[in-house]
Structures are given as structure tokens and as C-alpha cells.
Amino acid sequence: MSNSDANKIIEFLELVGRLKHIQRTGWILRHVNNPESIAGHMYRMGILSFLIDEKDGLDKDKCIKMSLVHDLGECIVGDLTPHCGIPAAEKHRRETLAMRELASLAGNAGTEMFNLYKEYEEQKTPEAKFVKELDRFDMVLQAFEYEKSEKRPHGLQDFFDSTEDKFSHPKVLTLVDELKKQRSVFETLNQQTDK
Template sequence: MDNLEPKEVLKFLSCVNDLKHLPRRGWIDNNISNHETISGHMYAMGLMTFLLGNDSKLDRLKCLQLALVHDLAESIVGDITPADNIPVDEKHRREDEAMIDITSHIGDSGKFIYSLYKEYEAKQTPEAKFVKDLDMFDLLFTAFNYEKRDKEPNKCQLFFDAVAEKVQNPFVQKLVSEINEQRKIIANETVSGESV
């Protein structure tokens, strides 16, 4: 750390700090009020890595690290959503350039963060695949909570349609199934006039 230039470290930390205030665009596009920020999403994913027991074959620390850096590029490029109609390869190009910029300020630590980002993007390692499942699960869990909070069952169905079937990890699949069961109960209660 002693060889890091404080001015450069502050540039890196400014990018990280921006994520505390940048909303996740999907919620805005779908008229969800009082929604989470990008860093709130990353924090939730980070906490979910603690669900991995000591007997897990996955490296919990690596999963935590991947969760904490996977959306860091959004501090520069913003939260690009399908509604933006930006081709996937262009989205990845922009995010890669942003990550090179962000991580260039902190030497070897930056190189490590960039390597984590590339691992997540490649989704080849078991840890990266698991963290991608957490990414999708957090979207569904958050959508479910907004539906309950706003007393609007199935308002966020498009998110479930987009990602629920893509989850691969068996435990995360069980969590998604449980959310779907609870959504059905709430929707039935609403139709029958019971309070949610």
C-alpha cells in the first residue's frame, strides 16, 4: 500500500463511491419507487456468499470478491439494460474499458480486481457461475420484495420471465422456487380479497 499514490487511490475510491448513489435502471424503467442502488445490489450479493457452508467446494472468499467487483464498471458506463438496445459485445467493450480505467489507479490491487472482473465475465469457473446465479437471484428476490412492499403482485413478472430459468445452482434454484411459491400465495390472496 505504501507505494500507492494517494491522489490515484482517491480516484479509484470516487468510482466506488459513485455506486452508492447510482440506482439500478431496471427498477426505474419499470416504475419501481424507492429502489436499490448498484452498490446495494453488490452488498446483498456479497452477504449471500456467506450462505456457502464450510463444506462447500466453492471458494467463499473468491465468491465474495467476485460479487463485490462484478458491477464496478457501472460507476462509469452506468447500468446498461436491454431497453437501451446496446449490442452485448458493445456493452462488454464499454465495461471492459471502464474497468481498465478504474483499476489503473491502484497498481497490483487494480490488476487483481480486473482479473476478478474478467473471471466473472467469462463465467467459466464454478465460483463465477455461482456468483452469476446470485446476481440473478438477487434481482428476483428484490423484485419479489418490491411486489410485496407495493402490494402489486406479479408487477415484476418480466424479471422472472427473463432470468428465473437461467439459474443453475441447485440451492439457488430452490430459493427461486420458494419465491415463486410465495408469489402464488400472495397473488391468490389478493384475488380473493385477503390482505397481503
């Protein structure tokens, strides 16, 4: 590796390092205490992808990698949500430009990262669809964790509503069903203690 290549890699790492500190916008807007970072979200999605087994019919390594790069462009553009007033097409344009910039700095891995990002955005492959479901599942799991830690039963319902009927992979459906059961128990217990 040349000094020039090493310089680009350091710049790339500093940019993606920002993700450790950028808190996710949806939680900030809902006044969640100590909201997760984008990197924390992507990390747990990577771990969720690690749980894939052969019977799931997916390329496990691709899903792990896609989970780790799907929001990478947010280190440059930030975590843009529908509540930010930026049209979806403009959000996509900004994130794609950011991913091109990151790919240009990431050496040989840059092309693979950009292609994985593009595949995720296009939502045409089983892996891209699965990772999108993991993205949604991680969001509702995180919402439930905040409801529990902040003793806000049903307090983040809009996150659950936004994912209604958006899950289809059997593995994710099983996780969603279990999460709903646990959330129902939590809400029942908290209604009883409020009386």
C-alpha cells in the same frame, strides 16, 4: 504508500462511491418507487456469497470478491440494460475499459479486481457461474420485494420470466423454489383481498 498512490486510491474510491447513488435501470424503467442502487445490489450479492459453506464446493472468498466487483465498471459507464439500445458487445467493451481504468487506480488490488471481473464475464469457472446465478436471484428477490411493498402482485413478472431455467446450483435452486412459494402465497392473498 506514496502521495501519488494515495491520490489514485482517493480517485478510485470516489468513482466507486458513485455506485451508492446510481439507481438500477431496470427498476427505473418499470417505475419502481425508490429503486435500489448498484451498490445495494452488489452488497446483497456479497452477503449471499457469504452464506456459502464447504459442501457447496466453491471458493467462498472468491465468490464474495467477485460479487463486489462484477458491476464495478458501472460507476463509469452506468447501468446498461438491453433496453438501452446498446449491443451486448459494445456494453462489454465499455465495461472492460472502465474496469481497466479502475484497476489502474486501485493499487495492488487492481489486478485482482480486473481478473475477477474477467472471470465473471467469461463464465467458465464454478464460482463465476454461481455468482451469475446470485446476480439473477438477487434480481428476482428484489422484484418480489417491490411487488410486495408496492402491492403489485405479478407486476414485475418479466424479471421472473427472464430467469426461467437459468438456475442450476442446488443452493440457488432451493432459494428460488422458496421464493416462488412465497410469491404464490402473496399473489393468492392479494387476489382474495381484491374481491
